[in-house]
Amino acid sequence: MTNLKKSKLIAALILSAALTLSACGDKSETKNNDTNTLQENTPSAPNDNSDKAGNNGAAGEESEAAQDQLVAEFDALLQQEGNKLPEAFEFIEKHVNSLTPERVSHLLLSVEDAQIAALGGLADRFYEGDTQERIGKIFEIGDSLDELIGKATDEKLKALFTETKNSGYQLDPTEGMFNPDPDYRVAAAYANKATGDVKDYLQLKAKESGERSLRDAALVIGWDELLTRALAAENFTKQYPDSKRIKEVKAMLINYTTTVFYGANNTPLFGYDNKQMEPDAQKAYESALKEAASGSSPLLDELKAFMDEAAKNKYKLTESLEQFRNELVPLNYE
Template sequence: MKKWTKSAAAAAALIAAISLQTGAPAVHAAEAVPQAAPGGGPTTAPAAASAKTAHANAVFNQMMRLLKSPSKQAEAVAYMEKNIYQVTPWQATIMVLKLENAEKANLDAWNDKFYRDNVQQKLTKLMKQGDDLTSLISKTNDKSLKTLFAGARDSGYRIDTAEGMFYLVLDYPRLQKVRAYVINDIKSYIDIMTAETKSPFARDAALSVGWTEATKRALSDEAFLKSYPTSNRATQVKSLYNLYLGVSMYGLNNTPMFDYDTKKVDPEGKAALQAAVQKGDPSKSAYLKKIKGFLEVLEKNHDMLTPEVEKYRKAATGNS
């Protein structure tokens, strides 16, 4: 249970620590083809096309300049949301990914401000279920808190809590505002990360999304990797896939797949795995093939965690 028995805070850190690539995204040929004007005629006159390209380049270059300075991150977020429609899909994609890189790079510095004892104490009294940074701004008269909350929100973060601690995460749901302007693999990536942000997989060392949702997310991540194997964010999604593959066989500290004392499999966990295999096609899914094998070895061992079952899941998850 070493790799998959992390606390909720550590689990959140795992999501936050998924490595970032800084190169340009792979632009698929079909997505890079310029669109013809209605009626099949030329898109624009050469001069107008040149002016449009120059303007798009100017917008893109300004975004890149803003991202060079952490102090201008909030300005970069606002600038992108206001102007992204004026650039090409490729440029829009670079803007979004570079912004994500910057938000990741500056996250620790922002969280250091929130981890201060006086801020944590005030948040404990102030924050209620359903609150976000905007609602917290309206609930306090503390000017320094208002400034802190507004700065974090405007810089692309949202507040979350686990094990009595309050901390910031990237506000992926906010990227839905610009989703329409990026290329297809990054559209899908934004959707995956939006789901992870709205419903984190773990809370207080327990699986918070349920066994069935864990299998669905594993399959969604696997589908992304099949559709976009060269995506700039394939590495991040692969990390999530491996996470859910491990959760499917190990569980978490407070939601173990096997009872610590009896070594008996969790009936709900097993049922979720069985349903996933029955609904899907193990011949077309590496994930389902591994889960099917896991269920078979479970059946052979009367649903008990035996050395044979342990050996299988270690090999299947690469946790040996």
Template sequence: MKIKKKLIPVICATLLFTGCVKQQSAVENKEEIKQEVAGEFAKKSEEEQSRIMDEFQKLIEGDMSEIEVMKFVNNNIDTMSKENASKLVLGIEKVQGERMYKFFSDDIKEELQKLDYFVDLNKLESYNIESKELKEFLTVAKKSGYKLIAPEGMYDLIKDYEFLKNEYSEYVTEEIADYLNIVAMESKEPLMDDGEVVISWDEVYKRLAASEKFLHDYPKSEKVEVIKPLYLDYVMSYLYGANNTPVFDYSMNQDEADTMNEKAKASYLSIDYKASSFGQLVKTYIEILEKNEFKLTDEVDEYRKGIYEKLNM
């Protein structure tokens, strides 16, 4: 009986706690529903959205700066449907593409080349830049959604897709979110630099698989024309490498076939073959490589050529 007496308070406490949790969950669920409903009501009517989109179209066809275009988008995007929000974000991308080099003058390039360090726009405050013109350009470039790169030591200005992804992915359709994710990876860490593949073989395959999935999921997307060439670049790089990072290391003996690079080989043997159609082709390719002791024989070369040709249709 003593045991039973001790159990009763424990059971009661447990029931009380369980009841509290249920009650709390119910309150949280109601709050989530309220927020969802409030979010729906926050969306403007189709008529209002249409008016905003017309205004936006006139804006990007005019001479408004990238910063002003972004300000318009930021003031309206959370009240728009995902489809219209996507059009707003793609509008920013379009404006950037048209105006990117208009203010990236030769004088600015010369000023940049004079510096003895690389300028990361995310770290502007840490640089002591004397030229007011250059400092103003860098500040505007960052606010306009650009970034600097220096392939082969020469400065260039590109769209900072990672910025667009981080700022707007939550508002757009799944299609455009997937698109931004793919191009943001390339924007953050380019595949190539100075004739060399500068990301890991596993990363090349990861991007390849993501690009292939996009092409499969959204065959009619207007962004196919951007993703398809990128996809083929990844395919070519994964199969062949680059001048300074070939998949098959050059043999010092002319009579001996080139042997597969160990890092590339490790990637080929460990990737998720089911993640892409390309992966399925690589799985068969591995059998041919093993048969040829991972050397670049005529049979191996012909098969990898066939893989690229099949995917480049």
């Protein structure tokens, strides 16, 4: 891989982690938004995805002064030289039940910031020497870091996998390359002790960590799940307009909404040849609209208008329908 290509890929990883797609749940979910069933292989979390913070016999919160001291210690830890993310997650595990939701939220958002800041440097290490080739020799589709740690006979590679996992990342095999990616399921394991907006934010991001909505320019989840995630992000923006992570969730909403109406390059909503709407998408959208109350969701209102217009053309992408879609959901909107 050329240095230019590598640099672009690492920059894209950092931007993706800071804003989102990953790619594609949360508070508005019933069947649609079941965020409590986080995916398996969560680093530093039990395989059954049980809530670490909520039901393990919390001894109660410390005094205000003691809590402030703990937060100060945590902040100082993250400011130290070197990778302190493994220690940061250990600190959260140890003290999460002693802190108020506001302070827990501070810890979780701070460790997210630290992960994003450290991502470029960690990604560089995956491109040192023949590291990519050595990973490729043992990697099988679906492998978790735990499985790769077990497979690796090269101690240097094993150590890299172990540090990556303990730092709250997972391995992202995109376009044949192997890169670290923040695994939000780790922080989401503590989400029930955070404030409502941070809990819902982490669960939104954890959905994407567990199963990306888009990969290699293709939609890899169902159209119904895509719409579910879009509605969950929309609900967050309505419920928590002043959240510290509102910008990130708005970016997620834009990505989800665009995919709902356009699909992806390798999974278009309308076939490139026959111009017909993807049958599974049509079925998922019509099903969601049957259960929706008018005015309950701007996204669903837009989708209903679009589907009504599409029905006039027997769900074929005509010039008039394409113009209607472009006006409804411009591809270049902020």
